[in-house]
Amino acid sequence: MSSTLAYSTAIARLYKSFVLTRGVVNELLTMTDWRDAANLLKDRGYISEVPATIEAVEKLLKQRAINFLTKIRRYVSNTKVNADILDLYIYLFSLNELETLISSTITGSKPSNNFLLIKDLAEANPQTIDDLLNFSKGIISEGLKFALGKSSKKTPSEINSLAEFYFINKLTKIVSEFRGDWKSKAEDIICTYKDYYSIMLAYKLHIVEGITCKIDESILKDISAARNDKEIIDIMARTIYAKKLDLNNVYEALSSLYHLARVNSRKSSLEAFMGSPFTPVTTLAIAELIRLDYEDLTMIINGIKLGISEKVKKMTSFELI
Numbered sequence: 001m002s003s004t005l006a007y008s009t010a011i012a013r014l015y016k017s018f019v020l021t022r023g024v025v026n027e028l029l030t031m032t033d034w035r036d037a038a039n040l041l042k043d044r045g046y047i048s049e050v051p052a053t054i055e056a057v058e059k060l061l062k063q064r065a066i067n068f069l070t071k072i073r074r075y076v077s078n079t080k081v082n083a084d085i086l087d088l089y090i091y092l093f094s095l096n097e098l099e100t101l102i103s104s105t106i107t108g109s110k111p112s113n114n115f116l117l118i119k120d121l122a123e124a125n126p127q128t129i130d131d132l133l134n135f136s137k138g139i140i141s142e143g144l145k146f147a148l149g150k151s152s153k154k155t156p157s158e159i160n161s162l163a164e165f166y167f168i169n170k171l172t173k174i175v176s177e178f179r180g181d182w183k184s185k186a187e188d189i190i191c192t193y194k195d196y197y198s199i200m201l202a203y204k205l206h207i208v209e210g211i212t213c214k215i216d217e218s219i220l221k222d223i224s225a226a227r228n229d230k231e232i233i234d235i236m237a238r239t240i241y242a243k244k245l246d247l248n249n250v251y252e253a254l255s256s257l258y259h260l261a262r263v264n265s266r267k268s269s270l271e272a273f274m275g276s277p278f279t280p281v282t283t284l285a286i287a288e289l290i291r292l293d294y295e296d297l298t299m300i301i302n303g304i305k306l307g308i309s310e311k312v313k314k315m316t317s318f319e320l321i
Contacts, residue, residue, distance in 0.1 A: 008076040012282035015068055016273060018045075019286075020293040022318050025300065029313050029320075034305040046297065054305055058298050059116075065294040066093055066116060069287060082283040084174055089287040091139045092167050093294075094118050098140065099163070103156040105129050129154070142166070150207065161204050168197040172211050178280075185281045187213070188268035189288055192261035195241070199223060200254065203232060214240045262317035266292050292317045 147162035191213035246252040272285035303312030
């Protein structure tokens with residue numbers, strides 16, 4: 001077992017060398033034309049070409065992240081916990097595509113053809129949500145079953161929100177099986193995410209799942225029962241995160257909590273590589289860093305296009321001054 005974990009950690013450390021750096025982020029944020037930023041990304045090996053549209057750049061960045069995750073998955077698939085973690089992160093990247101299919105089967109609208117991860121499922125042409133469930137496999141099937149099992153209204157927005165929540169629900173269960181130092185380091189990576197996803201579920205669907213880290217479950221119950229946005233803000237002002245949140249309105253409060261989750265997760269993911277060399281936490285850490293890099297790069301390049309680099313600077317998972 002230790003030799004298998006040592007190999008998995010070696011693979012994670014190898015891919016850590018491709019992780020986005022503070023220097024590259026700062027360099028990108030000095031640019032005023034997204035094409036210049038895309039050229040820098042090409043020169044640094046983040047993308048293979050400079051396409052004509054910013055949407056194409058986003059697709060290349062997404063493909064890069066997916067390729068990293070799937071390659072690491074193949075290397076470490078002989079350890080179930082590592083495979084399960086990577087499957088979850090691949091699932092996370094498939095959510096936009098899955099949400100499109102969920103909406104199309106319920107509303108009867110025609111889905112786009114822009115599929116990377118669940119192309120086979122889309123090509124099966126599911127006509128109903130039951131078709132979608134029957135045609136799906138693996139982690140996609142598990143996520144759909146979870147969402148449909150907890151959905152009461154069976155609306156696209158409700159099912160999609162629950163499908164997204166499945167990610168943290170399953171990841172929490174995986175980490176709960178860790179012991180000692182493994183568990184504490186893994187919890188550090190996902191801690192604020194647990195609170196964020198649970199607050200979002202309570203706010204949007206009035207569902208309390210009880211997956212928390214630094215907030216009490218009573219906070220979720222209060223948010224679920226809140227009658228208006230002012231009450232939501234008042235409740236969030238009672239949390240341990242209050243001083244670091246923008247409490248002007250609910251949208252800003254939730255956005256700033258998600259930003260805090262990302263900052264905390266990047267820091268904890270990098271710290272995970274400083275401990276024992278024989279741990280599945282490094283697999284979780286590299287998967288999370290791949291996710292954060294994709295989100296940061298797409299955010300930065302869109303911010304450059306919109307001329308809001310200074311605002312984006314405060315939104316990345318790096319603590320930039």
